[in-house]
Amino acid sequence: MTNARPVDVNGRPYNRILMVITLLTGTFTTFLTQTILTTAFPTLMRDFNIGASAVQWLTTGFMLVMGIMIPVSAWLLAKFNVKYLYISAISLFLLGTIICRFAVSFPMLLAGRLIQAAGVGMSAPTFQNVMYSIFPPQKRGSAMGLAGIVIGLAPAVGPTLSGWVLLHHGWRSLFSIIIPIAILVIIAASFTMRKVLTTTNPKIDSISVVMSTLGFGSVLYGFSTVGDRGWGSPIVLLALAIGVIFVALFVYRQLHMDTPLLELRVFTSPLYTLSVILTAVAFMSMVGVEMVLPMYIQTIRGESAFHSGLILLPGAVMMGIMSPITGRIFDRLGAKRLSTTGLFLLLVGTMPLIAVDVNTPIVIVTVLYAIRMFGITMVTMPVTTAGMNALPASLISHGTAVNNTVRQIAASIGTAILVSVLSVVTKANMPGAGVSAASAAAQIRTATVTGYRAAFVVSLIFAVVGFILATRLPSDRIDQEDMK
Amino acid sequence: MILILFAILALAFFIIMVFMQHSKLRSILIAVSGCLMVVCAVLLTLTMSTHLGFQKVTKTATVAYSAETRVTKHGQGASYTVVVKSPSGHQTKYVNAGPDQTVILRKGNAAMLQSTVTKRRAKNGFVKFMYMYLGLDNQVISSHTEISVPDWKTVK
Structure with missing residues (x-):
């Protein structure tokens, strides 16, 4: 039965492999753009004569728009043919990329970047939903393992790739290389994609859209600016307060509507709820360290962004190799064995990082990071898929949207916590007045290292919490059979 | 060497945890490889923080x-x-x-x-x-x- 040629909702057969290749290529390209620009920030600051806080908007704005688009994705998927939705998303992404490529001013570059983000915010949930829908539940692990290659690997190789490109070419070439790939994906999608999800023509609740945009947008903005402004900043507090109020109103409204924009009743499934929490905690640990470790390598060890990318590349490659393997294992066993193993490896791989100093051999950082990624691959995709498998097919688009939104917020909270711990501990250990210039420099370095150590302690705590939560997952099939 | 040992133990732990059937041997191997990994992690931590050894x-x-x-x-x-x-x-x-x-x-x-x-x-x-x-x-x-x-x- 599973070897039969798959058919779309109209009963027409299609080539699943070609469809998956198209989706993987498109998603890899869109996810690559999330991190590809960070290495070019110094060049952009010089070319457009802007400061660090302005250039940061290329990342903050990208994440904000993406975060706003994700909750709406469930409605988009229910309303429109997935084929045209995906083509529209990649076309929007292409338009944004072209605007960025030919940007003559910073506002134009930022506008292009935000359009790109809208495309990514639409294409990412579409990709996940299609992957969940075109594979039967017993093969979803393998499918999501493939998805894990692009979702995990693409953002990780972004800085290394852009660092290498920038060694030989200008920042515009970062967009030039994406344009032909996006065009090819659009052409391929028009031939290989099919309507594989049923549409229902739901009405959009504009009040929910406004609440979701203001709520999730403000929460994401608040957490993403904590690193620069600090927890006491009125702007941060105001953004978080507005965000929490609107998210609460949004939740209340969704729970009292017949056809909500985002079906929050997905949380009535205990396994789904546990999977969302567990993935969020693992993501907080992963994304926070992915942000802080390159900072340590660049600021304390004096390495370039390109070299820092190379140092962390084995970890990304490890994720790429392990993702399909863990996917297949998940299909055979389930999520518990994998996730407890993964979180244990994450825990022991993070522990030595709490003692890094200015002389720590870089190879130690590389190996620890690779072990961490080895562990994380066993957690994120298998646990997410286990949660999705607990939902009925009609709720998968909502489950994906909720999961992606929570993940996005968890990533920004994790980063905000780690960056603020780093900043607070560093400030607390700074030398006082009356210290000679020579010893002040050494003390500042020590204070910064202490800050990094504290940030890694927080990441270790996330790993411990995740490990405890993973033990609450239901036993795998193999263990249930053994118990019988 | 400690890093090679650490990486091998991580792989061994993964294989034992995921692929072995429930048995006394599995429990023993999990405990041994897990404890050795923790020992490696603690040794690395102490070496970097207090220059142990x-x-x-x-x-x-x-x-x-x-x-x-x-x-x-x-x-x-x-x-x-x-x-x-x-x-x-x-x-x-x-x-x-x-x-x-x-x-x-x-x-x-x-x-x-x-x-x-x-x-x-x-x-x-x-x-x-x-x-x-x-x-x-x-x-x-x-x-x-x-x-x-x-x-x-x-x-x-």
Whole structure:
């Protein structure tokens, strides 16, 4: 039965492999753009004569728009043919990329970047939903393992790739290389994609859209600016307060509507709820360290962004190799064995990082990071898929949207916590007045290292919490059979 | 070696946890590999934070230069480099970079170099074996060099 040629909702057969290749290529390209620009920030600051806080908007704005688009994705998927939705998303992404490529001013570059983000915010949930829908539940692990290659690997190789490109070419070439790939994906999608999800023509609740945009947008903005402004900043507090109020109103409204924009009743499934929490905690640990470790390598060890990318590349490659393997294992066993193993490896791989100093051999950082990624691959995709498998097919688009939104917020909270711990501990250990210039420099370095150590302690705590939560997952099939 | 062991243990732990059927052997292997991983992680943590297994060794050396030795000082202020060129053409560079790496150049009748180098050395062969190729053994902690020469050339 599973070897039969798959058919779309109209009963027409299609080539699943070609469809998956198209989706993987498109998603890899869109996810690559999330991190590809960070290495070019110094060049952009010089070319457009802007400061660090302005250039940061290329990342903050990208994440904000993406975060706003994700909750709406469930409605988009229910309303429109997935084929045209995906083509529209990649076309929007292409338009944004072209605007960025030919940007003559910073506002134009930022506008292009935000359009790109809208495309990514639409294409990412579409990709996940299609992957969940075109594979039967017993093969979803393998499918999501493939998805894990692009979702995990693409953002990780972004800085290394852009660092290498920038060694030989200008920042515009970062967009030039994406344009032909996006065009090819659009052409391929028009031939290989099919309507594989049923549409229902739901009405959009504009009040929910406004609440979701203001709520999730403000929460994401608040957490993403904590690193620069600090927890006491009125702007941060105001953004978080507005965000929490609107998210609460949004939740209340969704729970009292017949056809909500985002079906929050997905949380009535205990396994789904546990999977969302567990993935969020693992993501907080992963994304926070992915942000802080390159900072340590660049600021304390004096390495370039390109070299820092190379140092962390084995970890990304490890994720790429392990993702399909863990996917297949998940299909055979389930999520518990994998996730407890993964979180244990994450825990022991993070522990030595709490003692890094200015002389720590870089190879130690590389190996620890690779072990961490080895562990994380066993957690994120298998646990997410286990949660999705607990939902009925009609709720998968909502489950994906909720999961992606929570993940996005968890990533920004994790980063905000780690960056603020780093900043607070560093400030607390700074030398006082009356210290000679020579010893002040050494003390500042020590204070910064202490800050990094504290940030890694927080990441270790996330790993411990995740490990405890993973033990609450239901036993795998193999263990249930053994118990019988 | 400790990193190779750590990576092998991670792989072994993964294989045992995921692929082995429920049995007493599985439980024992999980406990052993898990405990060894924790031991490796704790050892790495302690080595990096308290330099467990390593000791400081300070060596002082005095070298007399021949009269034909040429000394050139490159740079000014707190960061500079002193290049000592022997009559055979061999060049040695000494960098003044912060309180742990100082080079003092002074005028003296006899050309000579006095150096005090403190290194971190493994306490025994086992530690040396476990941390080989990591650059922790023989790591220079501080180096203070004093070069006395009748005269030198300064390049700004």
